[in-house]
Amino acid sequence: MRVLIFTFGTRGDIDPFAALAERLSVSGHVAVLSAPEPYRDAVSSGVGFEPMATEMDRVMRAGMAELRGPAQALKLARQVSAAMRTSLHEQWEIAQRVRPTLIVAHPKALGGLHIAERLGVPFVPSLPLPFLTPTNAFPIPFLARPLPWRLNRLTYQFNRFTALAYGGMINRFRRERLGLPRMSRLSDYLTTRGGDPAPVLYSFSRYVVPVPGDYPATAHVTGYWFRETTSTWEPPRDLLDFLQGSRPVVYVGFGSMGFGAKAEERGRVVLQALQQVGVRAVVATGWGALAARSTDDIFVVKDVPHEWLFPRVDAVVHHGGSGTTAAGLRAGKPTLICPVLGDQPFWGRRIHELGTGPRPLHLRSATPAALARRILDLISREEYAAASTAIGEQIASEHGTGDAVEVLQFIEAAFAARRLAPNS
Template identity: 50%
Template structure:
């Protein structure tokens, strides 16, 4: 089997797809990851083949999140996004030509993938580490923050057709280049042009988000896809010394949620809360999300592999990205989630509902007093530790990438 994996996003978004590619290679298949050129080292360092894509779409998205101040900025970003999608479609076509796959696995932002698969007459498998696409009455689409009731929950998933509405013209232009007929702008992303269902891989644990009873057989909740990249990482001496100098510290970090705004205020709130509570902590600055300075009881770092660091901390405080949430739970760490946007509130609620951490603290509510109260609750509540350990045992028993490989083999 020759698998082409088309993916998009920041580093945490890309890692699961690299893990899948590595598992495919371990199973004797050919696997290539096509994504932004800046991730070449991350892909090749795990022995996976790589095809570079232009980084323009990612840069436009990050710029819009960082700098948009009004309607004019959003309109400018929308125009830039349209142009960057056209470039991305060309990149996806080039990746297909260079790899000649017999199956494509794709992130939904890679809009050309299903059309390229139709052109080649091969399967295309959608994949996202979030239950965003398959309609269910169990809960609403994850970007909606409250329960709507069974009927409206299921109806809410029609929102995932917004991308087809917005970019239907671009994708139809692309289809015409491939000699394919136009599709409706209201096309369902889970229905093939021939009317058949699209298979989708959901790389998260069924113990974190149970599989709804109304999911079809084409929706596959596989378990997490972890690279295990941290196995070869050697912590710097300063970090080793800090870990050895006292009780297990708290970890605080918000990944790539910098947005150019609020980093200093967040840093001040965090350090003030830690001073008030007397809790030792490692604070990760990430992509400009926090500005802080080290003290005797606080070590400030740029970042570290979560799968290596989290087993050595008492609990974690993070933004609720799907990858960070998964590694935190797999490490048995109680978690306080401070969601910033998108699906992060969904994961924040799941952590709290599972008993693995306190009530979420949204970004807008982050203050020194609120953090101090939540930090104390996080590290002193025994049920959070026991629930997190319970989940970690069950996640460890899953083989997410192995299950995904089995499914792809069947489909190919």
């Protein structure tokens, strides 16, 4: 196989696909990861890299850190739309160079579906949360609260949003660059133009989200995708020294949840809460999510690889991004999620339902006292630690990237067989 992988987003959106690309390469296939330039270091030896959506990444990083109100939000939306149009053309140029036999894409990379149609190769949407496939088991993860089961399946109509919101841009791209007919503004990712159900590859653990009984055979849940090579990241000496202390150390970080107007306030809440509890912490500022300074008990970093840091701390506190949640569970660490938006409340509920951490505390509702109570609960209850260890062992028993490669091989073979069938 020659597999072209398009992905966009934060580190949690990039690293799983880099792990898949690595496994494809080790298995004897050609794998090319296409993502923004700052993530070039995510690929391992033997994996190709093609930069894509670098301008959109730059716009998003700057916008999230500086966002302070409706005017900035409108400006950011215009900049993102312009960068998105550029990204579509970049994806097509990359596909012509790579000549893939199969395309895997995160839904945030809008071109994959249409480029695969133009090239006549299978397209496999993929993401690390149960977002695309309708089910009665739970509503689409972007909804903050559970619904009566009869309404759950209807919520997945939200997946038509991409076509509704960006249909004009996408249809221009289809017509002017790909020479394809327009698509319906009500289309979704789950039906091909030929009417066949599209396969979906989900990189989450069935031990964290049990596979719904009403999922079709085209929904493949493989387990999390983690790198198999050892990280070559070299920690600074002072961070290593900090982690050697006798008192518990927690990780606190909110990733890309910037919104710069609140960074100072969030930093104050976090530092006061940690002081009240009396624990030490590694605090990650991320994309300007919070502002803080190092002290004897606080070690401030911009970013640290989670796969290196999380096994070395006692608990983790974060916004609930799917990648960060997976890293904490894999490390077997009790987790407190302070969600902001999107699927983060979903993961917060799952953490609590699994018994691996307290009820989520929405970041906008966090006061020093409320956050301190949650952190104290997080580090003092033995049942959280026991449940987290058990989940970590279950996740370790999965073969996420290996199973994913097998699924992709099956999809490509089935696609080829259909094309060769007499009545296809």
